[in-house]
Amino acid sequence: MQTTPIRSRKEIEKMKSYFLEDKNYRDYALFVTGINTALRISDLLHLKWEDVYNTQTHAYKSHVRIIERKTNKQVIIALNTNCISALKLLKKNRPLQTEDEYIFSSNKNRHAPLSRNRAYHIIKNAADAVHVEGNISCHSLRKTFGYHAWKMGTPSALIMNIYNHSSIEITKRYLSICQDDRDDLFKSLNL
Known part of the structure; x- marks a missing residue:
């Protein structure tokens, strides 16, 4: 089954709350930074x-x-308020020892990043715990960004550029645009 974005803002907020309630600031910052x-x-x-x-x-x-x-390829990404706030919260609760530490390091070794496998379990377990719909994995963070950018009206060409896709069709498939999204448009237009 294809990885899906987290489609609802309510589900995004449930994921954030899940991490914060456990005072798991690293995982919260990982999630927030990923989706932003x-x-x-x-x-x-x-x-x-x-x-x-x-x-x-x-x-x-x-x-x-x-x-x-x-x-x-080099990419330059603006850090938004939510992203910086999550990083501040992490830094406050896990003070730096040296500036070359990985932000999302293991608890045992701050000079080694979390493994992809561990990150997958962090995201998957949180999604399961709060009953997020879809096949959620680490890649869902990247897809969630694009899906919500598209829902806000961001031109497909800009999303395509951010993802470095070669065509709009690839981007549309990537965003997992489904019948519900199409239905919402038809129901809301009311010309």
Whole structure:
């Protein structure tokens, strides 16, 4: 079964609450950063504090600049308020020892990122616990970004560019646009 985005904002909020209620700030920040940056999980897990935080000015950076592991292309992503707030909460509750630490590190070794397998279980277990519909995995974070951008009216060409897709058709399939989405449009238009 194909990985799906988290379609409802209510389900997104349930996921956030799940992590916060357990005071699991690392996993909360992983989830929030993932759905707000559209980064692939391999890139997300390899973010270091120095990528998002300037220790000399004690300020969060406005953008994260990385070389994508899959494509080897540079991407520049603006960090929004929700993303920075989640990172601040994590940093407050898990103070930095050095700026080259991975943001999403294991509890045992801050100089090693979480494994993809562990990240999968974190996201999957949370989704199951709060009964999120669909086949939810780490890749759902990236898809959730695009799905909600599309629902807000972001042009498909811009989403296609962010995802680095070669056609609009690929992006449409990627976003898992379904009959319910089509029905919502027909019902709401009322010309």
